[in-house]
Amino acid sequence: METRLDKDGFESLYGNLSYQNKVIMKHLDSGGELALLWKNSITLEVINYTVNHVLAVVTEEDCFKWFLTCFYGWPEAQQKEKSWRLLEYLKTFVEGPWRSGEANTKIKLDRAVANKDWIGKFQMSIVLHLSTHASDHLPILLQVQSFVPQRREREFKFEESWLLMEDFQATVKKAWDSELVVEQVLASTLKKIQVCGSYLMKWGSARITPDEEAIKQI
Incomplete structure (x- = not known):
């Protein structure tokens, strides 16, 4: 998410949230920071990050691994090529299911996309856009959930x-x-x-x- 807060402001906000881990990326030429938050119940390892992205690998309880990319592209039209070059570079780290939060689209500023492997594994996942008052970008909440078929209890039938x-x-x-x-x-x-x-x-x-x-x- 784009926080639109300085370091002190974000630390104050972070203390009131139920997330135990964070990565903050500071934009020198902007009025705020980018941040990725996650709970201790999520096994997440950050591979690398810049002011425009965070690349991480998430390991599920069944040892299934997938890649998460939080991506903030260059907003200037003349800088779009840099965004694509960064994505091409990040792809060299990824093997398998990939999920990306991306904010460089005219139609919808904040969205999440995934490849077929990821969607096949986490069919019941949802993406929520949280409210904000200070930025034109909305915080993205990703709720990851696999599809687990529930065995229906057999109904009574008199023979x-x-x-x-x-x-x-x-x-x-x-x-x-x-x-x-x-x-x-x-x-x-x-x-x-x-x-x-x-x-x-x-x-x-x-x-x-x-x-x-x-x-x-x-």
Whole structure:
């Protein structure tokens, strides 16, 4: 982010934030600094930086590594070539997934871009633009999150074939009687039904229906 603060001003602000690590890049010809902040829960190693960029490598809990580039291009039109040369230079350090925060676009000053490898790994990540009152650049908050498919809990489904099994009634009675009756009759009944359903799911999955047995004999 572009802080628009001097060193003392930024240190005062930084002390109120829940970020334990920082890198600050001071522009000699501007009224502020650039800063990258991250928490101790993030394993981040800074490779190199200038007043226009920070290049770092982030290691996830599963040891997956990806590159982060915080980039601030030259705003003057005649200096655009310098921005591209710097990006070409940074690319020589990168192998694999790459994420970049970039602020040198007329359409949108502050944005984040990534290559396909990075997007494939962190499908649920989001980028937030935080508010500011002193700069035409917005602080970029990157929330990194992998896509972890959640296994859906199997819903209870009553099988009519259970009625044909000899121990069905005994199983239902055992499940029903296992839950104590409380003063709240409705709550107690609902709980008994829930427990009974769980019993039947486990019991039914371990049984072979008559039709299945007949098929095996054939």
